[in-house]
Amino acid sequence: MGVFDRLVARSRRRSPWLFRLNSGGCNGCDIEFSACLAPRYDVEQTGALVVGSARHADILCVTGPVTRGARASLETIFAQIGEPKAVVAVGNCPASGDVFAGSPEIAGPLDRIVPVDVFIPGCPPRPGDIVAGIARAVAALPGKGAGNGKGNGIRKKMTGGARRA
């Protein structure tokens, strides 16, 4: 790993950028995710930032059981995130479908569609648990993709994963 990549990896540890994706849940987890951004739990004090574009994000936070309607969007958004990336499954729904399991409209659970790094259980999980789950995802980032000593991490991120010939 070059000096530049080490610097990037070190910086990323203190500034994980999050992208929030409701894959068709009841929005209970999304409200608790919003509560994380509010003064009491304040996930931003750890350096995390919720961003509007998946291309800027490091961590994908998925709520909901992944409905058939949302599956294509989930796959597109996952592909848009540059390496290294981590996926956090917020709540019971992405893990098992919870009360919605058995419905023909459910394409999940989430780990059949994209690789999941951290599961946060709860219906919905408490904001403190969500913050802790994000911290675990941050710790999982260096072992992945561009952070593994193969170099060109930042370049990959800037080109959206396109390889140079």
Next chain:
Amino acid sequence: MSYTVPLGPYHPALEEPCRIDLDCEGETVRGAEIRLKFNFRGVEWLAERKNFIQAVALIERVCGICSNVHAMTFCRALETLAGVDVPERARHIRLVVAELERVTSHLLWTGLAAEIMGFQTLFMACFALRERAMDVLEGLSGNRVNYGMNRVGGVTRDIADPGAIRSEVLRLREETLKKIAPVFLDDRTVRARCAGIGVLSGDLARAWGAVGPTARASGVPQDIRKAAPYEAYGRLDFHVPLETAGDVNARVVVRLLELIETYGLLEQALGTMPGGPLAGPEFVEIPAGEATARSEAPRGECFYYVAAGGAEAPLRVKIRTPSFVNMPLVAAMVRGANLADVPLINASIDPCYSCTCR
């Protein structure tokens, strides 16, 4: 030159997925097409395959923001069907939880609206206050979002100390009147951002059957708590705030005034809590037949139809949620609006796609 701008499905201004295709001419929106499919989980299909006790837990997860009102309305439909009488104390507890939920929902909405306006300080102030209302609900039910307070024939938990909750509600009202209400009602920045955009005329609101604060901001006095009182609403004194301007500012004002009325309702209900049991027998036989129930959710009228065939599971459950009615109005409201105002106009009806798609 006209072109189509897609908004969503995953847009930073939307908490839930929704796709709006906007036909624009320059910066002006000429028309909008709304597509909701992302949250369709087949709740009604699932409810027909679960027994009545399991179905209550499922129905509570139709929507995370107004979870209690869904479970309560479903239970009320089942109680009508079974001819079960709900004890007075349970009626009061249901009202208290429903109104506390309205407090958290309206504070959530004011916070998100402030964020969309770009008023971050106000967002933080609303959410800080909301956390305290959440503490009250957590103290009552043990959970922050899905409370699990309702069952057929009554409630599952008691309010042990109504006096303590009443004094906390009074403190919340004081904070709202001091910190939140003046900003939304008098601040020039908020008025400049909200006044005159997304206008919905009273005639259009009536013709399209708008419900809840969206209708009341256009001068349509429509509130199920007054029109068909349920639980303990008939015995308590409150009035329904009404505005006539029909723009986003009017919807902000209606919700703020409603929030203050809600504190009054809570104060009365907690002050006059009758004694007695919390619920009837644990297992209620649901006979064959059909019933409906409707309640005033934070966003408007929430309607349930349940048909039973005498078996363990319902034959049919039909849910009509407030956003289902209000969402098409967004297409009418954004016509002629500036493209940059669309997220705020969309948010002004307090849309809930999880409810709408189910």
